Amino acid sequence: MDAVGIDIENLPVAYNGKVALHHASLHLTAGTICGLVGMNGAGKSTLFKAMMGFVRPASGRILINKLPIRSVQKQNLVAYVPQSEEVDWNFPVSVHDVVMMGRYGYMNLLRIPRSSDKSAVRQGLERVEMWQMRDRQIGELSGGQKKRTFFARALAQQGKILLLDEPFAGVDVKTDRMMIDLLITLRQAGQIILISTHDLASITRFCDQVVLINRSILAHGPTSEVFTEENLSRTFGGSVSDFSSAKECVLNKTQTFPHPSLPSGEGTRF
Amino acid sequence: MDLVQWFAAPLQNEFMVKAILVSALVGVVCSALSCYMTLKGWALMGDAVSHAVMPGVVIAYVLNIPLAIGAFVFGVGSVIAIGFIKSKTRVKEDTVIGLVFTGFFALGLVLVSKVKSSIDLTHILFGxxxxxxxxxxxxxxIISVITLVTLAILRKDLILFCFDSTHARSIGINTVFLYYVLLSLLSLTAVAGLQTVGIILVVAMLVTPGATAYLLSDRFDHMMLIAMASGVFSSVMGTYISYHIDGSTGGCIVVLQTALFIVAMIFAPKHGLLARAKNSRTVGE
Incomplete structure (x- = not known):
């Protein structure tokens, strides 16, 4: 009954008049952690935008859980965790306020929380160990706590698809481990998690699948098969420094997921 | 003259009672909206729209329809024009805003000068x-009721729209609708502000109280209350002062608002200059 899945077929996406992504096709099934790898401007965020319904594809189709995007939005199916740089941390809202925003889609016009909303917020905050910090203004948090706050919002939203944009940038070891543990738990619960990142090391740690993007989807499949030197060199084009780092990562990927004991910050980042 | 006299004497005149009540009301409404303007980063937009409503106001005068309707058409129209020019040409947004609002404003000036009848240009410009x-x-x-009720109903959606419109859209909230709601309210309150401080200074009413409150609070609801309090205080006291010194009412109101901002900027407990200097000293030790 619960048909969790993403079906993207032959999707050209134009953004600001330019085609950002050619003929993207992608199928993901329940219980997957999928890494999205590519350079800046390769089309990672465009793909996210298409899944959230922000860019209307000229042709092709995109279905999530067999539903068109409009219904996906109404059912709060896709939860998005933004990059830290995208958030106005001086905004006068508390941690609790932010997590409650994850519940707005379930509320009436005035957005008055019911007990189910309150308990979902509390659970989300407790799962990332942020309940004690709920009354803090978001700018008063550390990098990891900021990330966990938005992660809690996604948890409170109870979406089936989780989109994470650079989730491991600038977080502490504790946050890093906590998020990986949570992602693995969510995968077991049948959710689909898509992680857009530059951090190739984090991909090999726990992603079962990888999508390589460079203006179109170059390769998609199990991490161990797709993460080859040849594929990565196509993904990163002529960028020599990116490629050499990538190559290093391929050579070191003797162990794949799940490997939460490896602290972040030692990974390859560009 | 003692303090009671200072406050009581002007109230002998009916026009002063009206003026104080109206400017207090406008202070509340503009301040409420100013919170969203400052958080959304719409100060320039506020400036543009408040000037661009001018031809609409003049045309509404001539046609003898409510000024708010003319202002609404030209306020929203100016933003559509800005969006259109920005997307169709290579000119940068701030340049487009600058040229569109001055173009509209200039058109308004020409219209006023040609349809002299009952319109006094200085009243539009300076309130x-x-x-x-x-x-x-x-x-x-009427404008005040519409604005306050709309802000009350859409309060949480508008906060989310200002804070994280990506998330808002992803859960099916119509952000285009919210954008035009905010824009419409901006055009309407520009008319309300125009009555008190005039078209040139109305942007101060739509920005300064929010900015002052932003320095004094880390919670939206507190920010809203502080903004309204500072807006009402400035409006009422500004009107009194202008009566006593026989000076420009709009000028007095906005000078007071700016003074409150400066006080907040220096003395705000957490985000003020003194607190920041103290903090950086503590960190340095």
Whole structure:
């Protein structure tokens, strides 16, 4: 009954008049952690935008859980965790306020929380160990706590698809481990998690699948098969420094997921 | 003259009672909206729209329809024009805003100069709250009710829209609708502000109280209350002061608002200059 899945077929996406992504096709099934790898401007965020319904594809189709995007939005199916740089941390809202925003889609016009909303917020905050910090203004948090706050919002939203944009940038070891543990738990619960990142090391740690993007989807499949030197060199084009780092990562990927004991910050980042 | 006299004497005049009540009301409404303007980063947009409503106001005068309607058409129209020019040409957004609002404003000036009849240019430019007519009061009242009710109903959606429109859209909230709601309210309150401080200074009413409150609070609801309090205080005291010194009412109101901002900027407990200097000293030790 619960048909969790993403079906993207032959999707050209134009953004600001330019085609950002050619003929993207992608199928993901329940219980997957999928890494999205590519350079800046390769089309990672465009793909996210298409899944959230922000860019209307000229042709092709995109279905999530067999539903068109409009219904996906109404059912709060896709939860998005933004990059830290995208958030106005001086905004006068508390941690609790932010997590409650994850519940707005379930509320009436005035957005008055019911007990189910309150308990979902509390659970989300407790799962990332942020309940004690709920009354803090978001700018008063550390990098990891900021990330966990938005992660809690996604948890409170109870979406089936989780989109994470650079989730491991600038977080502490504790946050890093906590998020990986949570992602693995969510995968077991049948959710689909898509992680857009530059951090190739984090991909090999726990992603079962990888999508390589460079203006179109170059390769998609199990991490161990797709993460080859040849594929990565196509993904990163002529960028020599990116490629050499990538190559290093391929050579070191003797162990794949799940490997939460490896602290972040030692990974390859560009 | 003692303090009681200072406050009581002007109230002997009916026009002063009206002026104080109207400017207080406008202070509340503009301040409420100013919180969203400052958080959304719409100060320039506020400036543009408040100037661009001018031809609409003049045309509405001539056609004898509510000023708010003319202002609404030209306020929203200017933003559509800005969006259109920005997307169709290579000119940068701030340049487009600058040229569109001055173009509209200039058109308004030409219209005023050609349809002299009952319109006084200085009243539009600098406000005329001491001589406000009953129909203008009624109009301000209607605008105020519409604005405050809309802000109350859409409060949480608008906060989310200002804070994280990506998330808002992803859960099916119509952000285009919210954008035009905010824009429409901006055009309407520009008319309300126009009555008290005039078209040139109305942007101060739509920005300064929010900015002052932003320095004093880390919670939206507190920010809203502080903004409204500072807005009402400035409006009422500004009107009194202008009466006593026989000076520009709009000028007095905005000078007071700016003074409050400066006080907040220096003395705000957490985000003020003194607190910041103290913090950086503590960190340095």
């Amino acid at each position: 005329n709250v001491l001589g406000i007519s009953d129909s203008d009061i009624m109009q301000t009242l």
